[in-house]
Amino acid sequence: MDDPRPIKVLLAKLGLDGHDRGVKVVARALQDAGMEVVYMGMRVTPETVASRAEEEAADVIGISLLSGAHKKLMQAMIKSVEEREIRDEVLILVGGTIPEGDEEELAAIGVDGVFPVGSSLSDIEHFIREHRKPRA
């Protein structure tokens, strides 16, 4: 059985990267698809995102990165989520200019899904519905 509660998605941009077109479009699309979306904006730290995710009991953390700093910043993101012991409750996704070669490496550090530029909005939505983590 699917969990009947609306899916709660927390979106943010880490670091100083200002390319926010993609994340805003994703925010609108997921909202239109019936999910509850919080967009924290740019220049947010991994720690702030993790703390907000815990507070809001978010199902998904979606990070947008077009700065090339995705490896360092996603490592920090995962670490912050682990420190709050919510790793098993939340799906961690990243989108942006992620070179093909880096996708495996991101998966290895614990990123659940990578959506490089050009990904379709419906693919992102379906992925979330399919992989949403069950909650107690």
Add this chain to the structure above:
Amino acid sequence: MPLYDKDALDSARANHASGGHDELSTVANKMTEPLDQFQTISGIPVEGVYTPQDNSALNYDKDLGNPGQFPFTRGVYPTMYRGRQWSRRQIAGFGTATSTNERFKFLMANGQTGLSTDFDHPTLTGYDSLHPLSEGEVGRLGVAIDTLPDMAELFNGIPLDGVSISLTINHPAIVLLSFLLEHAKDQGVSWDRLRGTVQNDSLKEFHGQKTFAVPPRGGFRMTMDLVEYCTKHVPAWNTISISGYHTREAGSDAVQELAFTLAQGMAYIEGGQRRGMSVDTFAPRLSFFFGVHMDFFEEIAKLRAARRLWARIVKERYGATNPRAMLCRFHSQTLGSTLVRNGMLNNIVRGTSQALAAVLGGTQSLHVSGYDEAHDIPSEEAMRMSLTTQRILGSETGVPDTADPLGGSFFIENLTNEIEERAMAHIKKIDNMGNGSMLDGMFAAIESGYIEKEISDASYNYQKRIENKDYVVLGLNEPIPDATLPPKLYEHDDLEEERQKERLANVVRRRDPQITAGALDALREGTAGDANLMPLVLDAARSHATEGEIMGVFREIFGEHQDPGIF
């Protein structure tokens, strides 16, 4: 003088209404048109054919004029590319100043005729390479410049008076330009011999590039202090590159790009006038920067409309009498967001089409985005291809030989009018928000999130058209055979960040701390008061204060801007 004869127009209209004498009409009737309305990428309806009657109100002298004549619809110079071709200005920047200096020299050896500098995110947002927020982004998407010695290294071996230089920097514009001016002093190059541009468009940071450091009003003062200082002391320098490119990349349509860019420009003009400066003295050094998208005719019409609108606004609303103050001179860049990963080399075709539109639109300089930029910042090979694209258009096609070759096209003239009208409607809305002041209107439009929301709506609509395949892009929403060559992409050297941190630490270690502290104190005092900031920043640059320290003073006094997260 009317563009078309009235009797001839009436007869054409009657002829069209009666079905005409077209021998092919029976054939045409069998070819069904899709039911959907045709429209440009920005949603402007497009008819199947345009005739003189679609432009019957157009007046040649009043609305077009010859190239180099008011309202400059057909071009800013009488001879256009016959006199001098557009500058081939590929932007470059990555790693340390040493690495970017090498790339500059590579570009110049491959046909580049103007330099343009891309800074990394820490530099753009006013943080030093050693700041914790900079971690992982130092030298990643642009070059890291922390101090005057970095700027000296960036232009090492490049005569500053031998090539025009563009610095793509906004809130810290006053700092980076000060580094360059102090470097020019060290090189014995007098400031009146410097040619170039600093972007310095603080307003567009809040809805376009999003690399703001301080809130809108503080940023505006920094912009205008630079304008006022350079108008007197660096007379050939373009003091603002009023930018639409980033707004378009942020997801706006072509009309919004044009409207918001001109609105920014109007705010700067009013800012200058409020300081008692004459529009005829500083407006000649304001230039523009537009993106060029895939919709070929829409882009050409947008660029023509930009010139006409700006000329009329500056003359009629702001009372300019110097024709140079009325010129909308602009740089163009083919849009990175139109590039597709899959089938990477197809992007060369996209770049060529957009570059051709920029040239037909009368651009003064051009950057063709690298075919590999959907993956990472461009490789040397991609930049060579971009320059080659420009050189082929310049020498093999005959396109530059006559000014505004599409002027008089029924479609282009109609579309130019349409875009002008739609852009004016946006500008009027902002004007109303400021009760007749575009400066107050822009502050209101930015601070209330109005512009961001407008762009966000357009961006989402565009993406929905992609999702629904209303607009087909090969390799994006239309599968193509996988014929991609293994890409030889830019390879980022992670050690560059460490090298830059070390460079910075060395400069800080070697400077006289008392002189630096004194310069920063003077800057703090001047910023809290109403002194022109530029002489104070020049002194701070000379004392080897870092970019982050100088911007830190501005953040301290002006405050910091928080992204409202509007979507």
